[in-house]
Structure formats: structure tokens, C-alpha cells
Amino acid sequence: MKSAIKFTALAGAAALTLAACGAAPEDTADESTETGAETEAVDFSPCIVSDQGGFDDKSFNQLSFEGAQQAAEELGAELTDVQSQSETDFQPNLQSLVDQGCDAIVSVGFALSADTVESANANPETHYILVDDAADNDFDGETDADNIKPLLYNTAEAAFLAGYLSAGYSEAGKVGTFGGQPFPTVTIFMDGFKQGVEHYNEVNDADVEVIGYSGGEDGAFTGGFTANETAKTTAKNILDQGVDVILPVGGPIYQSAIAAIEDSGRDVALVGVDADFYETDPTTQEYVLTSILKRMDVSTYEAVLAAGQGEFDPETYVGTLENEGVGLAPLHDFEDKVDPELMTEVDELRQQIIDGELEVTSYLAE
Numbered sequence: 001m002k003s004a005i006k007f008t009a010l011a012g013a014a015a016l017t018l019a020a021c022g023a024a025p026e027d028t029a030d031e032s033t034e035t036g037a038e039t040e041a042v043d044f045s046p047c048i049v050s051d052q053g054g055f056d057d058k059s060f061n062q063l064s065f066e067g068a069q070q071a072a073e074e075l076g077a078e079l080t081d082v083q084s085q086s087e088t089d090f091q092p093n094l095q096s097l098v099d100q101g102c103d104a105i106v107s108v109g110f111a112l113s114a115d116t117v118e119s120a121n122a123n124p125e126t127h128y129i130l131v132d133d134a135a136d137n138d139f140d141g142e143t144d145a146d147n148i149k150p151l152l153y154n155t156a157e158a159a160f161l162a163g164y165l166s167a168g169y170s171e172a173g174k175v176g177t178f179g180g181q182p183f184p185t186v187t188i189f190m191d192g193f194k195q196g197v198e199h200y201n202e203v204n205d206a207d208v209e210v211i212g213y214s215g216g217e218d219g220a221f222t223g224g225f226t227a228n229e230t231a232k233t234t235a236k237n238i239l240d241q242g243v244d245v246i247l248p249v250g251g252p253i254y255q256s257a258i259a260a261i262e263d264s265g266r267d268v269a270l271v272g273v274d275a276d277f278y279e280t281d282p283t284t285q286e287y288v289l290t291s292i293l294k295r296m297d298v299s300t301y302e303a304v305l306a307a308g309q310g311e312f313d314p315e316t317y318v319g320t321l322e323n324e325g326v327g328l329a330p331l332h333d334f335e336d337k338v339d340p341e342l343m344t345e346v347d348e349l350r351q352q353i354i355d356g357e358l359e360v361t362s363y364l365a366e
Helices: 031-036 058-074 086-097 108-123 156-169 184-204 228-240 253-264 296-308 334-339 338-357
Strands: 046-049 080-082 105-110 127-131 148-151 176-181 209-211 213-215 245-249 267-273 288-294 317-319 326-328
Touching: 046 058, 046 086, 058 105, 058 296, 086 105, 086 108, 086 213, 105 253, 105 296, 108 127, 108 148, 127 156, 127 296, 148 156, 148 296, 156 176, 156 184, 156 245, 156 267, 156 288, 156 326, 176 184, 176 213, 176 253, 184 209, 184 213, 184 245, 184 288, 209 213, 228 253, 245 253, 253 317, 288 334, 296 317, 296 334, 326 338
Parallel strands: 046 080, 046 105, 105 127, 127 148, 148 317, 176 209, 176 245, 245 267, 267 288
Antiparallel strands: 288 326
């Protein structure tokens, strides 16, 4: 099955070719749900396995779970879920779901890719939905199992807008970013953010600096995706260089960034990733300028729903600004702090990217 992507080699990855993108995500609500009408149950067992962050990570695990749960409810089915505490849990967790007779299994996160491919090849009658990875571990440009549907997101486009916004908002002339590990699904945010800052400088004859990331694997990385002292120290080192906007990329590590901001005693805005942090984690509300949205809830919902309706489609889905698979969250409490003209510029840039007038490079750009 031809699929997926062409991407810059990071963390040992080679180049692939993107053959096709899935359809645009639709509104997850339907009339039967809104009116409270009962849905006739189907003979279908949907299941989901988390990455290490767990389903309450306020980020990609939680969003994927919410999408799968909504699909299950609309199908009249019961969602079976299992959480992973470490990488060693991935294979046995997947096998446990197979043993329970799951018809469709959602694997959340690129870290589960190899184990998901192995499980899919061993169980060709089961449908697999892999979030945030192309399932091409031999890098030959093809999905490694015919029964896997990859869900990918060109978040560089939305991160570009966040970078431009952050550069225009910054009074210090310095913005920062750091990540968990230099995987393509992490650095795609940082690349887009950096490009947005650079575009702001070009358009406005400015000189806003990006602290913490120079491109590729050249940047500040914590070595993992947990909120801990290493993540806090990484954030502190960036804050100490005078930034007043920071973008942490890697699930719960944003919590460590907020702890570092609080210790600094300075006004520093934070840019969230994946979910709208303002909505998913109210403790962030005084810090969050905006969030770079990766609408995994919508794409996961649609993939599970299709599988339950007998319409599973293994074609790779790629979320973009155009199909609203990625986007920028509202400013919320920062709306009065941001120049309306700056937001007008951001909106215009969004349309330019959609129209193809402005190129944002990434491993999912083509």
C-alpha cells in the first residue's frame, strides 16, 4: 500500500514520499448526538493504547482518547483502553487488546510505531490507527502493514503562525523553544515556529532571536517527555537568556516550563502544543498566549467511526491548515494584550499558506 510522506531525516529517519492525504476532518457532532437520540449498537469493538503520558496528559494522548470515545459512543460500542507506563508496555498492551478481540486498535504516538507494525502484520484482520507516525519503519515510502491507517499532522504550518505572533508580541526581542527529543514529530513544531519568527523579521525589518533551537537536532532537548527537573532546568536555561515567550514541545514538559516561569518572577508567555492548553489545563490560563493545535480528536474520531461502519480506509491522513487538521487556538486572556493589527497579519498569513502563496517547509510539506 503506497502511502505517507517525504521527510527530512531526523533521529535516523530517511526520506519518504507522500502519496496522498486523507479527507478534511468533519464536525464530530451529528444530529443524533445533539438531540440525544439513541444509536443502535453495532457489533464492533474499538480499543486504544496510550503512549507513556497516559490519557490524562492534557495533550495528544487525551485528545486521541476523546476522539475514540466519541466515536465509540456514537456507534453504541464500548471503548477498551489500556495505558502504557513505559516503552516495555507497548507490545504486551497491544497483544492484550488483540486477545480481547478488538476490531480496531488506536495506537497513540510515534513511539508505538514499531510494535504497532509488528502487531498489525501478525493480525491482518484487525484494523490499526496509528497517531502521529507514518508506520514506515524501513523508510521505503510505503506503510509497513496494509491494515494500518496513519494519522499525520503538518503542524509546521500552525507553528509558523505562532512564531510570527510570538515575535510580534515579544518586547524582549527574544523567544525560546525546547523539546522532549529530536524526533520529526517534535521538531516540526520548532521548525515552523522558527520560520515564523524569521518571516516576521523579514517583513518588519526586525531582529527577534530564537533561543533554544537552530534547526534539525541542534537545540535544547530534555531527553524525554515527562515533567521533571531536567525539563525545568532546560526551560530555566532558556528563560535566563531573556526570552519572554517560550514554546515547550513534548507533552507534559510544559508543566516544567511553567514552574520555571514562576521561579523566574518575570512575565513570560507560553505557547502550547497539540491541545488548547487554556481549555484542557486551566492552571495554564494566565500564561498561555495561544496553542498550536493538532486536532487528533477529530481525525481519530473519524477513523474509528469509519472502521465501525465498515468503511476503514488505510489511506494516510495529513492534517493541514487547509483541512483544519491543524490550527491556532484563540488568544483567550491575552486578547487585550496583543495588537489587533498583529492578529490581522497572522490571519492573512494563514490564508497565504492555504493558498500556496507562502511556503512553510517541513517533512510533511509535500
